[in-house]
Amino acid sequence: MTRIDDLPIRDELRGQSPYGAPQLDVPVLLNTNENPYPLPEPLVERIAERVAEAARHLNRYPDRDAVELRTRLAAYLSRTAGHTVGLPQVWAANGSNEIIQQLLQTFGGPGRTAIGFEPSYSMHALISRGTGTGWISGARNDDFTIDVANATAQIRELRPDVVFICSPNNPTGTAVAAETVLALYEASLAAGPSMVIVDEAYGEFSHRPSLLPLIDGRPTLVVTRTMSKAFGAAGLRLGYLAADPAVVDAVQLVRLPYHLSSVTQATALAALEHTDALLGYVEQLKKERDRLVDGLCGIGYEVTESDANFVQFGRFTDAHAAWQAILDQGVLVRDNGVPGRLRVSAGTPAENDAFLAAARTVFKEYS
Ligand code: PMP
Numbered sequence: 001m002t003r004i005d006d007l008p009i010r011d012e013l014r015g016q017s018p019y020g021a022p023q024l025d026v027p028v029l030l031n032t033n034e035n036p037y038p039l040p041e042p043l044v045e046r047i048a049e050r051v052a053e054a055a056r057h058l059n060r061y062p063d064r065d066a067v068e069l070r071t072r073l074a075a076y077l078s079r080t081a082g083h084t085v086g087l088p089q090v091w092a093a094n095g096s097n098e099i100i101q102q103l104l105q106t107f108g109g110p111g112r113t114a115i116g117f118e119p120s121y122s123m124h125a126l127i128s129r130g131t132g133t134g135w136i137s138g139a140r141n142d143d144f145t146i147d148v149a150n151a152t153a154q155i156r157e158l159r160p161d162v163v164f165i166c167s168p169n170n171p172t173g174t175a176v177a178a179e180t181v182l183a184l185y186e187a188s189l190a191a192g193p194s195m196v197i198v199d200e201a202y203g204e205f206s207h208r209p210s211l212l213p214l215i216d217g218r219p220t221l222v223v224t225r226t227m228s229k230a231f232g233a234a235g236l237r238l239g240y241l242a243a244d245p246a247v248v249d250a251v252q253l254v255r256l257p258y259h260l261s262s263v264t265q266a267t268a269l270a271a272l273e274h275t276d277a278l279l280g281y282v283e284q285l286k287k288e289r290d291r292l293v294d295g296l297c298g299i300g301y302e303v304t305e306s307d308a309n310f311v312q313f314g315r316f317t318d319a320h321a322a323w324q325a326i327l328d329q330g331v332l333v334r335d336n337g338v339p340g341r342l343r344v345s346a347g348t349p350a351e352n353d354a355f356l357a358a359a360r361t362v363f364k365e366y367s
Contacts, residue, residue: 024332030334031334031345034229043270063262071086072269077090077225081212088245090241106251108128112162116138117139143304163188163195215243319338326358
């Protein structure tokens, strides 16, 4: 049998594992930070209408520049994120993972480096490697906030080409203060400048305002967003960025022609017509997130403050054994490899009750 290593693959890919959140068939799935609510029926019908219309033109390539979609995304951000942006400042792709890949293809690549402050979203490092960009692992404080003095020193000294700031941070849930972003941005100017990518995949769930206004007058600062979480549309694969129009022009140098299918564009446009209903679910999930925090603290767990739709909790003597014990009760949470901690996504009230009951039974034995 041929193994991967028998093939002439690139050296930096040898021995690596693919991104792999386990997809198991259990009653309560709280492991991938999805939105637990199916799309509302009127929206499902609107998607069917819009997709039927798109299907009539599938003999043609899609709108390569996704003009209508980007205009609507810009209007959504302008209305909800505290800063007015227009079509030239917004770019869309198949999930924010593809946005990050396009940014790394544009600003990273062989001979260049990116830095992120770990534990953080593992795909920042993986997509860096996949694009031939060297990865620098920056550290966090014990409370999972970014150690600003250390981070700015690392940026000044190592002069990375890309700086990742994930806010709220996955898997810890930690929001990043605007002053921290500004301090890292200032350091990044001294370094060259580097591109600062603020990953706001969970921005809508935060207690704090969006960091989007910071792009104003800062052409090397990018904010990335997704419809996978707040819009409850992980299956759609639609991510986007907002930045200076020059950044939008630059990523077009690497994007594949017609990367965003007509069906994707039609579906995303339908979802954007139902923004208010979808943001109603976000409010419910924020309440459930806060209830999870209270419930876990009540049991006696150490809980990391969360601004996302998930909660990091511990400390376990053996996090993986605790993960398995919770799974044995039909609840799948996530072991992100953070020592002594696990992560649970906010689900429906019934799912969260099932999780809290399981978390209560494993507390004594594993923490
Ligand atoms: N950024 C962060 C911080 C994430 O957690 C995720 C998804 N888990 C993504 C980006 C990518 O999301 P998508 O590609 O679905 O937009």
